[in-house]
Amino acid sequence: MVKHENFKTCAQSGFCARNRAYADLATSQASSWDSPYRLTPESIVFKNDRLEGTILKKVGGNGETVRLPLVVAFLESGTARVTIDEEKRQKGDIELRHGSKARKERYDEAAAWAIVGGLDVSKTAILSEQKEEGATRVLYGPSNKFEAVIRHQPFSMEFNRDEQTQVKFNDRGFLNLEHWRPKIEKTEVEEEARAEGTEDEGTWWEESFGGNTDSKPRGPESVALDISFPGYEHVYGIPEHATSLSLKETRGGDGNYDEPYRLYNADVFEYEVNSPMTLYGSIPFMQAHKKESTVGVFWLNGAETWIDVVKAKTSANPLSLGVAGRVTTQTHWVSESGQLDVFVFLGPSPAEVTKAYGELTGYTALPQQFAIAYHQCRWNYVSVEDVKDVDRRFDKHNIPYDVIWLDIEYTDGKKYFTWDSLTFGDPISMQKQLTKNGRKLVAIIDPHIKNEGGYRVVDELKSKDLAVKDKGGNIFEGWCWPGSSYWVDCFNPATRDWWKSLFRYDSWKGTTSNIFIWNDMNEPSVFNGPETTMPKDNLHYGNWEHRDVHNIYGLTYHNATHHALIERKKSEIRRPFVLTRAFFAGSQRIGAMWTGDNEAKWEHLAAAFPMILANGIAGYPFAGADVGGFFGNPEKDLLTRWYQAGAFYPFFRGHAHIDTRRREPYLAGEPYTSIITEALRLRYQLLPAWYTAFHEASTVGTPIIRPHYYVFPGDEEGFAIDDQFFVGSTGLLAKPVVTEGADKVDIYIPDEEDYYDYFDYTRYSGAGIKSIPAPLEKIPLLMQGGHIIPRRDRPRRSSGLMKWDPFTLIIVLNKAGDAEGTLYVDDGETFDYQAGAFIHRRFVFSSTSSALVSENLAGSEGPKTMAYLKTMRRVRVERIVLVGTGGEWAGRKEARVSEDGKVRTVGVVHHQAVGARAAWAIVRDPGVAVGKDWKIEFA
Numbered sequence: 001m002v003k004h005e006n007f008k009t010c011a012q013s014g015f016c017a018r019n020r021a022y023a024d025l026a027t028s029q030a031s032s033w034d035s036p037y038r039l040t041p042e043s044i045v046f047k048n049d050r051l052e053g054t055i056l057k058k059v060g061g062n063g064e065t066v067r068l069p070l071v072v073a074f075l076e077s078g079t080a081r082v083t084i085d086e087e088k089r090q091k092g093d094i095e096l097r098h099g100s101k102a103r104k105e106r107y108d109e110a111a112a113w114a115i116v117g118g119l120d121v122s123k124t125a126i127l128s129e130q131k132e133e134g135a136t137r138v139l140y141g142p143s144n145k146f147e148a149v150i151r152h153q154p155f156s157m158e159f160n161r162d163e164q165t166q167v168k169f170n171d172r173g174f175l176n177l178e179h180w181r182p183k184i185e186k187t188e189v190e191e192e193a194r195a196e197g198t199e200d201e202g203t204w205w206e207e208s209f210g211g212n213t214d215s216k217p218r219g220p221e222s223v224a225l226d227i228s229f230p231g232y233e234h235v236y237g238i239p240e241h242a243t244s245l246s247l248k249e250t251r252g253g254d255g256n257y258d259e260p261y262r263l264y265n266a267d268v269f270e271y272e273v274n275s276p277m278t279l280y281g282s283i284p285f286m287q288a289h290k291k292e293s294t295v296g297v298f299w300l301n302g303a304e305t306w307i308d309v310v311k312a313k314t315s316a317n318p319l320s321l322g323v324a325g326r327v328t329t330q331t332h333w334v335s336e337s338g339q340l341d342v343f344v345f346l347g348p349s350p351a352e353v354t355k356a357y358g359e360l361t362g363y364t365a366l367p368q369q370f371a372i373a374y375h376q377c378r379w380n381y382v383s384v385e386d387v388k389d390v391d392r393r394f395d396k397h398n399i400p401y402d403v404i405w406l407d408i409e410y411t412d413g414k415k416y417f418t419w420d421s422l423t424f425g426d427p428i429s430m431q432k433q434l435t436k437n438g439r440k441l442v443a444i445i446d447p448h449i450k451n452e453g454g455y456r457v458v459d460e461l462k463s464k465d466l467a468v469k470d471k472g473g474n475i476f477e478g479w480c481w482p483g484s485s486y487w488v489d490c491f492n493p494a495t496r497d498w499w500k501s502l503f504r505y506d507s508w509k510g511t512t513s514n515i516f517i518w519n520d521m522n523e524p525s526v527f528n529g530p531e532t533t534m535p536k537d538n539l540h541y542g543n544w545e546h547r548d549v550h551n552i553y554g555l556t557y558h559n560a561t562h563h564a565l566i567e568r569k570k571s572e573i574r575r576p577f578v579l580t581r582a583f584f585a586g587s588q589r590i591g592a593m594w595t596g597d598n599e600a601k602w603e604h605l606a607a608a609f610p611m612i613l614a615n616g617i618a619g620y621p622f623a624g625a626d627v628g629g630f631f632g633n634p635e636k637d638l639l640t641r642w643y644q645a646g647a648f649y650p651f652f653r654g655h656a657h658i659d660t661r662r663r664e665p666y667l668a669g670e671p672y673t674s675i676i677t678e679a680l681r682l683r684y685q686l687l688p689a690w691y692t693a694f695h696e697a698s699t700v701g702t703p704i705i706r707p708h709y710y711v712f713p714g715d716e717e718g719f720a721i722d723d724q725f726f727v728g729s730t731g732l733l734a735k736p737v738v739t740e741g742a743d744k745v746d747i748y749i750p751d752e753e754d755y756y757d758y759f760d761y762t763r764y765s766g767a768g769i770k771s772i773p774a775p776l777e778k779i780p781l782l783m784q785g786g787h788i789i790p791r792r793d794r795p796r797r798s799s800g801l802m803k804w805d806p807f808t809l810i811i812v813l814n815k816a817g818d819a820e821g822t823l824y825v826d827d828g829e830t831f832d833y834q835a836g837a838f839i840h841r842r843f844v845f846s847s848t849s850s851a852l853v854s855e856n857l858a859g860s861e862g863p864k865t866m867a868y869l870k871t872m873r874r875v876r877v878e879r880i881v882l883v884g885t886g887g888e889w890a891g892r893k894e895a896r897v898s899e900d901g902k903v904r905t906v907g908v909v910h911h912q913a914v915g916a917r918a919a920w921a922i923v924r925d926p927g928v929a930v931g932k933d934w935k936i937e938f939a
Helices: 014-032 110-114 188-192 350-361 384-396 427-436 456-463 493-502 546-566 602-617 636-646 672-685 687-700 865-871
Strands: 037-039 045-047 050-059 064-074 080-084 135-140 146-151 156-161 164-169 207-209 212-214 223-229 234-237 261-263 285-290 293-299 305-314 326-335 340-345 374-376 403-406 440-444 448-450 478-480 483-487 515-519 578-580 652-654 725-727 732-734 744-749 755-757 768-773 781-784 787-791 807-812 819-826 838-846 851-856 876-883 894-899 902-911 920-929 934-938
Touching (some): 014 223, 014 305, 014 326, 064 135, 064 146, 110 546, 234 326, 234 602, 340 350, 350 687, 374 672, 427 440, 493 546, 546 578, 636 652, 636 672, 672 687, 687 787, 687 819, 781 807, 807 819, 807 838
Parallel strands (some): 374 652, 403 440, 440 515, 807 876
Antiparallel strands (some): 037 050, 064 080, 135 146, 156 164, 223 326, 234 285, 293 340, 305 326, 732 781, 851 934, 876 920, 894 934, 902 920
């Protein structure tokens, strides 16, 4: 059970409470509320597709103002960026309390970590010819179809598309930038005489929680803004929270939350589900969706952030026939420090929003193929012989897996980059055994470094001055797994260079090329710190306070490890694999994440898919949850269902706490072991489809598993569905069982297309809810008509042993008798694909020609294209299955194959429909090369 007393509520977080109270005041005064922010018209300059000006914040009643520079940039992608800073802070014209060494500016380096492109300004943005008193209007975006309306007094903004307002800033007057001011000491009498309605300064200058007092050398400095989505009922994203995909309201009411969604990376022990409570990672990116329209906002801020969500409903006017009421989602974003820096995406489709966001923050990294196969982990495998025995027993039971993991106990006294000499005295022999079957080893390396004399790593950390500092500028000491520890500061370029040196084979003895890394505890977790993390007034490289960068810390550490693996041997350039628990916008470029320390309970199994879907639409689709639950001992039905669900996690890993019973699949007993094995084999069978989906995610930013609204943006019935999903562009529609005792599930079909059971070809027709049988051995999985799904059907011990295996194509015909699909293949290991060493094919079956063709999608050749194609020349398609064939197929006995100018015939076997099971046909061994153009005609 989570210890709520260890983590703040909004009321206990001074800046959150102040801004909620400010919002309440503005709301209570309604139209009489006078927002104190005014954009001075004489300061506005529009040049080079940027609008610049100065906002004046009125302070007190004596006419005093604070100058806030405004920049609105219109980007080539059609995205708009709005930044507001504080002039005095920019100039360093403030005084810090307590002799602090912290920076005086508002933190402005979040973009250096989160943004990698997409900042080129538009060449076509123009001032609108439509004039309006008190406003400046700018046309921008594709064909200048977007419009930004900047209103001067009070300052607010509207973003329009299709002549309708899609996003509003400061529509409710919640904009609040807490400017710097000196602390004026007051007597008790003066404090008691504080005028009613004036601000309570109780949390301005210091704040205590969990035995720690935050010195706040810059005083109050939060930034807040209300962002409204007129006509949008559903908002998604802002992971990480154990909640529904469509975000609930946070201001109370039946079924709603009372707390805002919090983004403050934290080590939350045994977290609860259905909660807005903060978890391990933070991506401040939100999508809003209504019928056929999606927009988004990205709040670029690495400090602690809270987000309120309210859905304002307007009733239909009974006198206006046919005019329905509508819902406007109103959000309120509050961060403790930093600039106000917001990107606005106007879509209009979900794919366009995620693509534009990916152009800014980067697309998910294309991993090695082993990384998307099955991973076996627990805290802890206790010795070299233990690892070898687990490996042998997987083989004995013919259960596939690719990676075995080592938690902290492999080290010498929890000192990273060491091995326990008694239990892991010969790590090379362990890695050699794994390598024989194409398997890998992952070892944990955390950012806390044990403070022990004679330990080379900590000695270098201290001597090179590479650790995080406390508020006084001394090395910060805290408590974590090793006991007394220091934390690496990867904001420092010198730290990142040093970190690389630790992973080299001649430095970390006992490692080989098949060892990869797990970064845990990088929120950062500090056992004796406030909210189990480090004090906010700690200092990082450049003297930025920890409060400014807290949510970015995990990204910097993950990034340093990623680059260390790339460079551990200069002649060995392979794609790294690094798992992280903490993350921020941009972490998707580096590696996978998982949802942290879940529990072996049905409600945690059910919570995983909404969390993974939320990560996917927030640009970080390489996500998974601990199969079986980290804490506790799952009963066998739960464990079995969890493996069936895990087979559809982009990151698929079984993991368990040190105090749990062993639960490797071969220990479950029958029928459970066999059912789990079949789920694992399904994952391996579909690896070509999964890898193709990962490639698509890495090039255009699409989620790997896709929620209903993303695939059918016009179907309002599905906008809140988060327990079923599509896999990539394959047409596979999955709804794994996540409730105890279920022997069937209801799957919602959104269209009139035919859907077929993946395993027995039972046909389901017509839109609506369909009841699908789901006994324990069955995964509810449908195939939508119109798709071609690539598979590899030969069972192997690991994905590495599948490299030269032939392919199977499953052609699922739509009602018109057509189907289409894609396949992406490369060596699954190196970066050679960037030089053209890959195969990318489109397969098209046309009912008009009764032919299947393979077309090249690779484009122009690269320097390594031909050499790679030569290695793949013997890899063929060995089987084609056509599902949903019509009566005309009954007499077809053969097909004509055309390839390389040669023609041959192959046999076709047709199977008639039986009851609800559709007719299907099979072509055995057409013998066509997977990397070539060819055509198969069915007579």
